[in-house]
Amino acid sequence: MDFTFLPTNAQAILSMTWQDYEPFFNDLESRTLEESTVDTWLDDWSALACCVDEQFTRLQIATSQHTADEELQKQFDTFLDDVQPAIKAAGLQPEGFEIQLKMMQAEAEIFSAENLPLLAEEQKLANEYDKIMGATTVIWDREEKTFWEMTTMYSYETDRTVRERAWKAIWDRLYDNREAVNALWSKFMAIRLKIAKNAGFLDYRSYKWKQTRRFDYIPEDCKSFHAAIEEVVVPVAQRVYKRRRQRLGIEATRPWDREVDQFGRPALRPAKTVAELNSKALKVFEKVDPKFREYYQSMMDNDLLDLDSRKNKASGAYSLCYNVAQLPFIFMSHTNTTIDVETILHEGGHAFHSFESAHLRYHQKAEVYSPAEFAEVASMGMELLAAPYLTQEHGGFYTEEENARARISHLESFLLFLPYMALVDAFQHWIYENPVEASDGTKCEEKWGELWDRFMKGVDYSGLEKYKNIYWHRQGHIHTDPFYYIEYGLAELGAVQVLGNARRDQKKAVADYRKALSLGSTVSLPELFATAGAKFAFDADTLKEAIDLMEEVIEELEARL
Numbered sequence: 110m111d112f113t114f115l116p117t118n119a120q121a122i123l124s125m126t127w128q129d130y131e132p133f134f135n136d137l138e139s140r141t142l143e144e145s146t147v148d149t150w151l152d153d154w155s156a157l158a159c160c161v162d163e164q165f166t167r168l169q170i171a172t173s174q175h176t177a178d179e180e181l182q183k184q185f186d187t188f189l190d191d192v193q194p195a196i197k198a199a200g201l202q203p204e205g206f207e208i209q210l211k212m213m214q215a216e217a218e219i220f221s222a223e224n225l226p227l228l229a230e231e232q233k234l235a236n237e238y239d240k241i242m243g244a245t246t247v248i249w250d251r252e253e254k255t256f257w258e259m260t261t262m263y264s265y266e267t268d269r270t271v272r273e274r275a276w277k278a279i280w281d282r283l284y285d286n287r288e289a290v291n292a293l294w295s296k297f298m299a300i301r302l303k304i305a306k307n308a309g310f311l312d313y314r315s316y317k318w319k320q321t322r323r324f325d326y327i328p329e330d331c332k333s334f335h336a337a338i339e340e341v342v343v344p345v346a347q348r349v350y351k352r353r354r355q356r357l358g359i360e361a362t363r364p365w366d367r368e369v370d371q372f373g374r375p376a377l378r379p380a381k382t383v384a385e386l387n388s389k390a391l392k393v394f395e396k397v398d399p400k401f402r403e404y405y406q407s408m409m410d411n412d413l414l415d416l417d418s419r420k421n422k423a424s425g426a427y428s429l430c431y432n433v434a435q436l437p438f439i440f441m442s443h444t445n446t447t448i449d450v451e452t453i454l455h456e457g458g459h460a461f462h463s464f465e466s467a468h469l470r471y472h473q474k475a476e477v478y479s480p481a482e483f484a485e486v487a488s489m490g491m492e493l494l495a496a497p498y499l500t501q502e503h504g505g506f507y508t509e510e511e512n513a514r515a516r517i518s519h520l521e522s523f524l525l526f527l528p529y530m531a532l533v534d535a536f537q538h539w540i541y542e543n544p545v546e547a548s549d550g551t552k553c554e555e556k557w558g559e560l561w562d563r564f565m566k567g568v569d570y571s572g573l574e575k576y577k578n579i580y581w582h583r584q585g586h587i588h589t590d591p592f593y594y595i596e597y598g599l600a601e602l603g604a605v606q607v608l609g610n611a612r613r614d615q616k617k618a619v620a621d622y623r624k625a626l627s628l629g630s631t632v633s634l635p636e637l638f639a640t641a642g643a644k645f646a647f648d649a650d651t652l653k654e655a656i657d658l659m660e661e662v663i664e665e666l667e668a669r670l
């Protein structure tokens with residue numbers, strides 16, 4: 110079989126069926142693997158895997174660009190229903206490299222045919238969860254608004270009574286879902302416990318640990334990280350909320366006061382149009398490293414950015430890679446707020462990761478194999494590396510003062526995220542350590558409330574306890590992507606260390622960051638972090654250094670306001 114016959118252009122890739130793929134898979138399976146043939150085998154496997162991956166990615170992107178296109182949706186469903194299961198059943202995975210071997214062993218260890226229908230069932234429950242959340246809308250100003258629209262529009266509203274009314278309206282609706290979400294939760298738990306058992310694990314967490322390829326840390330490390338956050342970050346977060354309270358001139362920071370500008374200033378408007386966003390982003394990226402400008406320019410030239418806001422476009426933002434073409438694609442919806450700038454930097458970091466690792470074989474770079482703990486260092490690291498260049502002086506978006514304001518709120522959101530991250534992660538450890546109790550949603554509410562009080566100090570929820578206790582209902586990961594959350598916290602700690610390096614020596618910090626990005630998933634997490642000039646860590650000392658640095662930068666920026 111000549112693997113160069115695999116399609117390379119988008120149209121041909123999109124029309125691939127299982128019948129087209131089958132001969133290639135059969136060919137790979139029939140070969141005898143010896144030392145002398147393993148390299149060719151891997152290259153051919155890589156070419157085939159890239160094609161399947163790109164077909165999936167193209168369908169995923171196309172459906173999010175055109176949510177009302179039924180023909181596309183049908184094409185995507187066919188891929189999910191026919192092509193993907195057939196490929197999974199073929200069971201071909203590459204052999205050879207150490208890390209990949211570990212991944213494959215983990216995959217083999219957790220595989221159980223009995224689990225295939227259960228995993229499908231779990232996916233259906235996840236869809237049901239998404240449906241409930243998607244239908245959680247409020248009629249506001251005679252218009253129907255989703256939870257996300259309400260949160261993004263009204264958290265920044267300067268009139269406090271409007272903010273409070275909007276907050277209560279949406280949380281009352283979430284509270285209406287309480288029974289339904291708790292009932293769904295019990296179903297999730299029952300399936301997950303069965304899945305772990307079928308796969309031969311004593312508990313779901315051990316199963317999940319293998320499945321998410323967490324080779325470089327154990328549950329105890331996560332718990333050390335929670336304790337470190339409680340010790341180091343919680344008091345700083347309380348200071349941030351106190352400052353906010355004093356500036357807003359209010360007696361207590363209530364949940365609807367968390368995002369609004371502390372000085373009551375109107376929202377920043379960084380770029381009126383997508384063209385303006387692009388031309389400024391290009392200049393900012395150039396300041397970080399001319400290579401990044403080159404990458405971004407090639408994305409602009411090759412129509413690899415979908416940034417405008419329009420009807421029938423999915424919400425959210427992402428960067429995904431076409432692995433045959435070896436090119437990334439960025440998706441987001443322009444709103445002319447600071448979120449646009451943060452998002453383009455964040456997704457830019459992901460996209461540059463794809464460029465830097467394009468030279469690797471599929472399984473050493475593909476998103477599915479790339480550890481999120483480091484992938485988010487690429488994106489959050491870019492947010493922090495680019496931040497000093499966002500001023501008009503560098504061709505960017507803001508005046509000096511506006512940039513100080515944008516950066517302070519960005520850094521504060523990084524700070525305030527950590528206690529919440531610890532809460533979500535600690536909650537999930539409790540759930541899967543106490544599966545019987547935790548199958549009951551009301552018991553989860555109690556525990557969540559208790560953990561909330563441990564980590565989320567500084568915001569006054571008195572009289573609002575019933576809303577606080579169901580806050581986990583809206584944290585999708587807990588329901589549809591269990592345990593996936595600490596990755597963001599670990600990556601943030603890495604990204605802040607990259608910022609620290611840049612403040613000492615920008616050129617070297619960026620060079621190290623690029624070197625780490627170019628490694629894909631060929632080395633362990635501690636090695637990836639070390640290459641980027643950071644420590645993969647869970648301890649209070651490393652955390653304190655990072656938090657001190659953030660407070661130091663915030664203080665410098667405060668002087669520019």
Ligand SMILES: [Zn+2]
Pocket residue numbers: 455459485488
């Ligand atoms: Zn990301």
